[in-house]
């Protein structure tokens with residue numbers, strides 16, 4: 243789908259060059275400078291961290307910090323990341339949402355071998371299209387141990403205006419007992435182990451996948467409230483927030499006290515701006531929002547309590563020059579606007595995004611969980627899962643049906659997809675790369691097979707993914 247954005251840019255450049263409005267200068271068009279290369283050095287290693295809500299814990303980190311360093315580049319630049327592995331097991335980095343060349347996608351045994359302890363690997367790809375992304379390890383439970391960070395690709399030409407900007411990563415943690423990694427891992431109860439399969443990818447002989455931990459720390463940018471300092475704003479500011487959810491198993495419903503949020507981008511893609519009171523952000527999803535600072539005081543941007551403790555995730559927002567007080571909390575009363583995917587419209591001039599009738603159709607039934615530690619697609623457990631064969635250039639439709647009791651944020655690597663919306667023409671369907679399929683819900687998506695390779699396709703609940711809810715899209719020649 244980077245084609246879409248590329249086509250769009252081409253179209254935009256065309257019109258603009260003709261009118262000479264904000265287009266590239268003649269010099270830029272004629273003498274194309276080499277693309278700047280932006281280099282980053284990441285060492286993956288265990289490190290002692292403190293999230294502010296309890297004792298130190300040993301997390302797995304990039305460069306010793308939680309989250310990893312923010313990568314911020316301009317669209318069209320080349321990102322080159324030197325990864326050195328100081329962990330006791332193999333690792334990779336996946337560039338979640340970015341349609342990278344297949345060999346750079348970071349999925350063990352699908353696009354590369356894991357980078358073993360002491361080894362290095364160089365990831366290199368073009369930063370395109372602009373948007374908010376997440377990078378993270380794609381090996382075992384490493385995402386839940388701290389191996390993630392933000393990847394921000396700024397547009398090559400400014401496309402929106404704002405006065406200040408914050409990146410906010412929403413993270414679920416186990417803090418008690420020394421935290422996130424081994425000690426609190428939950429094994430399935432014996433009853434569940436009966437009838438379990440033996441050897442599986444990712445597990446030792448006969449080892450069962452783990453159950454979701456019971457999280458007790460909800461952090462933002464590595465800090466649990468109240469350890470996180472407030473976001474400072476000035477009266478009159480237009481503030482942009484990039485809300486990224488690298489959590490392994492938590493969906494957040496967010497509300498900003500005293501203000502209305504305007505959503506501008508969904509999974510990095512521009513939409514016709516939409517206001518909402520409550521914004522749901524699933525694992526792997528990204529939302530760019532803006533608000534106008536027109537209500538001086540101290541406020542919380544907070545998550546709704548859904549019974550798992552995620553209501554403790556809160557971000558203080560403080561107006562400059564206003565006396566610090568305990569921030570006003572966000573109340574989730576009845577009758578709030580709660581936006582859904584089908585309320586959004588992609589923001590492209592019509593006809594610019596390619597679209598066409600799907601040539602292939604796949605049904606994916608998402609189930610499992612009840613009496614087994616496994617989660618499945620069409621009853622199959624990855625890697626013993628049928629692959630979805632596609633041909634380059636064709637549109638592919640996937641129909642998801644979720645008869646299970648859990649929501650599944652389904653993520654497709656290497657492509658954006660359109661969310662099928664019968665009340666809009668194809669040209670305006672929302673572009674995403676991760677979509678929550680709710681219990682008892684049916685959802686259709688379509689994507690253009692424009693990026694050859696083998697692409698992982700899975701639930702972004704890490705514990706569901708590791709328990710089998712995954713398969714691979716392959717290109718046939």
Ligand code: C2O
Nearest residue numbers: 336338526653698
């Ligand atoms: Cu966030 Cu398979 O990815």
Ligand code: CU
Nearest residue numbers: 650701703706
């Ligand atoms: Cu799932």
